[in-house]
Amino acid sequence: MDPLSIIASTIAVVQAISSTYKAIQHLRGLPNEFNEVNRNLPLAQDTLGLARDQLQGLALDESSKKALQPLVSGCEEKAKMLQDIFEKVEKGVKSAKDGSVLDFYRASLLRLGKAQRVETLMQGILRGLDALATNRLFKTATQSQMAQLKEAIDQLSNVESSVPDTDFDSSVTQNIASLGNRPPVFQSNEDYKTRSDILQALHTSPYLDRKYRNPDRVPGTCKWFVDHDHFQQWRESKSSSMLWVSANPGCGKSVLAKYLVGSELQTTKSRTTSYFFFKDDFEDQRSATSALSCILHQLFTQREILFSDKIVKRFEAYKGHLTSSFDELWDVLVLASQDKNAGELVCILDAFDECEDQERDKLAQALRKFYGTENDTKNNINSKFLVTSRPYDKISRRFQPLNIPGLPVIHLKGESDAEISKITREIDVYIEDRVSLIRANRDLTPDEEQLLLQRLRRVPNQTYLWVYLVLQLIEKDLSIDKTTICEVTSSLPRTVDDAYERILPKNNSQDAEEAKKAKKAKKILHIIVAAARPLTLAEMDLALALQQEHTSYEGWHRKPEERFGSYIRDLCGLFITITDSKIYLLHQTAKEFLIAKDDPDPRGGHDNPLKWKSSLQPPVSHRILCQICIWHLLFTEFETNPLDENSDDKVSHYLRDHVFLDYSATNWAAHFRASGIEDDAVIESVRRICDASSRSCRTWFRVYWANTDTGFPQGFTTLMIASYFGLEQIVRLQLGVDDVDSRDGTYQQRI
Incomplete structure (x- = not known):
């Protein structure tokens, strides 16, 4: 087929994958990788559509067709593989008498090979589209997509697979081959199913999706924190310690937490990092019990060796629903941290203030007890918590017993005058970055860009949230001349509340x-x-x-x-x-x-x-x-x-x-x-x-x-x-x- 026909075929396949995802998205225990693939399908379809539109207006010679053929064919091939896996999961789970989505997906992968992971196939499609975007024939049509493609490729590289590399060892694969369509073997069929059921039950919230809801940091920001002595001391500590970071609303705490997870504190050979982003708009994201479940799920999928027989037996012995007991989950986390193979365990909890009150009290009490004077367990392990929140008294009171010299607990106050000054300087970096984007999008002259910067900098007590709202309002209405820049910026909302009021339609309008x-x-x-x-x-x-x-x-x-x-x-x-x-x-x-x-x-x-x-x-x-x-x-x-x-x-x-x-x-x-x-x-x-x-x-x-x-x-x-x-x-x-x-x-x- 010619490149145009292949692109049209690939678009149809991508649409079919999207339809299949809608049919399986409600399945309990659907691996996060499928959600990540779905997140990137619109980008793939849009890029293919732009390429198709550009091709339709060109008369390609044979050499151009030959140059494009492998690029578009590779995308189509991977898309069809992806569609096949999605459909197999849908049909397999529908016809199975028992077993989970993860069971079926894992069994399928162990037969197909790790290259057939859905996130790997999606990444391959996006890499092909990125190569397509740089081709001289498509550069004009797809230039705007290139940054998004590169970002999506990078994010897919960091996706935590539900089927780790260790599962593809030859001994396991041989067992799978001999079993035909029977469940895959971990140590035994029964042992594998038990572990799989536990992991599925622990996956109470799509924590990866919730992390990606937060935007990425602008280069040059978050330095106030990572360069701070308190953070350096906490990070370099070889023993258990806790760091509580408080800051006012809109100062970038969640962006910081996301940056730490993916960069400064990412999982290494000696460190395992788990996280949970509390959020008031999801019931499962307001629960400390759900947070512990997700942390254990990340821990056991990243460090399978910590998912010991002892822990499995403990879960099996617990007669209630294993993800409903905060105390049971906390004890399992402590038990895992005591394993000789544990190394450094880092748990990042963002927006602790958005956790439900009673659940927050449970977790605060557990942290107080663990890091308190009477607990010797912490002295022999390296278990670290980093907690971000607003500077609320109700949280401060819960951590107050830990505010004792000598205890391994540090409170970094982002709301203090010294830190606010540093954050303000970084907000200025953010303003410069956003204004430069407006300059590019609206073709501002250097003088107009500087005027806009000066007018924005006049407003005191800025936050990231305020800057985001104000610049969105400005970009929506801005005309390209100094007069209108002055007019628009002369009546800027002074607070976030003022900005919110201006965003919404007038509630008492005579119109x-x-x-x-x-x-x-x-x-x-x-x-x-x-x-x-x-x-x-x-x-x-x-x-x-x-x-x-x-x-x-x-x-x-x-x-x-x-x-x-x-x-x-x-x-x-x-x-x-x-x-x-x-x-x-x-x-x-x-x-x-x-x-x-x-x-x-x-x-x-x-x-x-x-x-x-x-x-x-x-x-x-x-x-x-x-x-x-x-x-x-x-x-x-x-x-x-x-x-x-x-x-x-x-x-x-x-x-x-x-x-x-x-x-x-x-x-x-x-x-x-x-x-x-x-x-x-x-x-x-x-x-x-x-x-x-x-x-x-x-x-x-x-x-x-x-x-x-x-x-x-x-x-x-x-x-x-x-x-x-x-x-x-x-x-x-x-x-x-x-x-x-x-x-x-x-x-x-x-x-």
Whole structure:
């Protein structure tokens, strides 16, 4: 085939891979590598599209075709291999009677070889596209993609494979070959499955994805920290020690943590680095227990020798769900650190202040005990924690007992005057970098660039977040002359709150169109701040379209994701970001800006110029999302075409065909409790949802139960469901109907 046909074929294959990923993305235990591949598919498709568009306007001679042939053919070949693996995983997991996604993927790889790892194939595709981008025929068309391609290639090089090199040893491979389609051997089939099950259970959160949500540092920044004596002392220490780094919001703590993981403190032969980025917008990212699970998962996949028989037996002996016990996981971490092969263990915990209060207290107490005076265990090992947080008193008080001379605990205060001065100088480096990009994008003259820099530097108390917001606003409106630069910069927002207010449509506008936009934006923001997890674009599309009169999916006309993403960006501006088709608030401070506090802002009231600040009452937000969930769960499809009760494997496929059900089934009751709704009509709708005799109830309840990792209860009643979810109004209604002495079909507990 000619290069143009091969490129067209490769685009079709990439699109097929994306479709297959959507079918398997909900599978529990899907290795992170698959998510990383999906993250890079749009870049690959865009680059191929640019190359195709350029080729269509050229008349290539034979020598040019021969030069391009190996480049495009290599990309197509690897894309087809990638598609084959994705489809095998989908079909294999669907047909398997037992085993996990990781089991099947690992078994497939050990037969195919390490070159068939999905991240390796994706990296090969991107390398081919990078070579294509540098070809003289495509340089004009794909120049803008080259930086992204190089960055993606570098990131894929650092992907932590779920199937390490040690698994490809010849002895293991020979065992695999002799077993045919049986599970791969680690030491024995049973031993391998046990270890695989433990690792799968420990992978409670896609920690790699969550790390990459944070931007990379600008060269010349983060030096205030890595050059600091406290950090140098902590890093060079040969014994256990803890470093607590506090700094104000917007000062780049998460960017710093990401930089440390990938550069200054990356895993080496003698050091194993694990990490967890706490984040308020995911339930699993607010949990210290989940953090420990992910740290152990990283530890055991990077240093397999530490995943000892002793630790395996400890997990097996624990009768509860092994990832639900903070104390058990902490003890396992300490046990692993005592292994003679452990070396230096580094755990980086970012945004500790965004951890849920009770969970944070548990972890703080464990750290206090471990690094305290009465614990001699730490003296014989090299286990280090680096914790970043805001300088909150509630955290300082938890670590206060460690603030004793002689203890191996250091507090580096990024909010102190000396460090703020250093951070401010680095923020200036960041400003220069961003302004240089604006100069390149808008063709500013050197004088115009210097004028913009001078005007920005006049504003005191800058943060990285403020600079990002302000420059986005400037780049959006800026015309190319000194007069307009002066006009735009003469009314810069002075604080992050001011910038947030300017980003959103005017909440009290007399302009009818602006007021309409503000109303729509407010509903979107209500949903985002109340949601238990970030919604996908498709879920948000349905949530916004849904009204009480809708009774099925038939009335919903799903919008193309790209168009809908542009629509909500137009309404909410920089306040939101969209990553991997999921909608997030830009920053934790954005949520804090919007939500009304128990202690109202002293500037509040009708005279408050910040009309969006503290404008969202949490009960109202939960009420909006609760009503959406209830209307959705009453769809007739769930009664007329319910989920097959005889197959847990079909849950993921049913969810794929029923947008928003995963969210509504799992979270509606929590929103109902938080909303304080007492309306009789809503209560009646809730009673219908909980009607255990209906097929729609059994459908959403089975979806909910699929996330509990326990057997589906049999013989449950409406009263049992209402009691389980704490729905007091429904319990009171049912007490006159059901036997109050009913017992749970699974645990035989009295209601």
